[in-house]
Amino acid sequence: MHEPGPVTLMRRQSTRQLASPQQLLRLGAGLAVMLTLSGCQVVDVGFGNYAQVRFIQASQNAPGIDFYANSAALAYNVGFDQGTSYVPVNPAAYTVTADTAGSKTALATASQGMGAGKQYTVILGGSLATLQETILTDQTTAAPSGNISVRVIDEATKVSGVDVYLVSSTGKLASTALISNYTAMTFGTNSGYVNLPSGTYSIVVVPTGTVPTSTTTTYLTGPELGYNGGSVRTVVVMDAPNGTSSPGVSAYVAVDYDSPGS
Structure with missing residues (x-):
């Protein structure tokens, strides 16, 4: 599983692989950090105590997007062909909204229970008139040897x-x-x-x-x-x-x- 790092906005360059959050910030095993997110949400990011979520904006016609999980803003002004690093959140049931950047105008929404020790990807896709938000559960263990x-x-x-x-x-x-x-x-x-x-x-x-x-x-x-x-x-x-x-x-x-x- 990825160790938590700073929230980083990433842009694809051709099909370049994105840097792993582990390369952004490595924490010792068992290290506990208190991270305060927008909306006054406090997350205990001790190993295994949190869920992680990231966002990918795949709609060519959509404007910049602010992503909210319940009332907490987790990513700002994510443009087409951009994504974020993983963001730690408390395990809970979340309604994730994709809002026009700088506003509270929700363009799409989806709900998902997020469990401790798990990672999730939120993808915004479709045309502007038919935007769809999909939440996927990610694999958090290594592929088989070789x-x-x-x-x-x-x-x-x-x-x-x-x-x-x-x-x-x-x-x-x-x-x-x-x-x-x-x-x-x-x-x-x-x-x-x-x-x-x-x-x-x-x-x-x-x-x-x-x-x-x-x-x-x-x-x-x-x-x-x-x-x-x-x-x-x-x-x-x-x-x-x-x-x-x-x-x-x-x-x-x-x-x-x-x-x-x-």
Whole structure:
């Protein structure tokens, strides 16, 4: 599980992996800290006493978003293609609202009980007229030895079904076996976590049913990223940034778990 660190707003750069909160601030085992959040909420962040929640803004048309859990403001002015680090909160039942930044105008809401020792991801997606908020429970333990665990969430609204490949640096798209959980994905699809051998991969997204060849036109061909054994990642596929001339998507890679020392 991630150790609590300062709340950090993160922007995806291509499909660069985001820094682990463990790399932002490492706390000794059993260290207890009292952290006061907006709205006068006090959280005892002793090991295992808290839940953690982070936010990803995947709606291209939405304005900057302030996220509230009940009455506590946990993140401010999160823009499209941005996310936050994990924020510790007291275990409780929460109503999470996505408000227009600087106002109390709620654009979407969802509810979730958050338990001690667990991590959650809140994703805001959809078009401005049909915004949807989804709360996911994250994996907080290492992938099996020699493997990584990767979950793909489809939040793209401007393309129809997609197939998602993780292409090894030692292979090619045309010879990569498609992982069944990543096929025929549509808006709102959650693949669940899939275990893969650790290594270096490029995220490639193509229209559903595409038989890849050396000349396949893709919605996305991401840069190669290294994934250490035991690591856990969430990949959010979303619309390409405004101004993209042809249909396409982008991918936001969020760090769920990194083994100590990685």
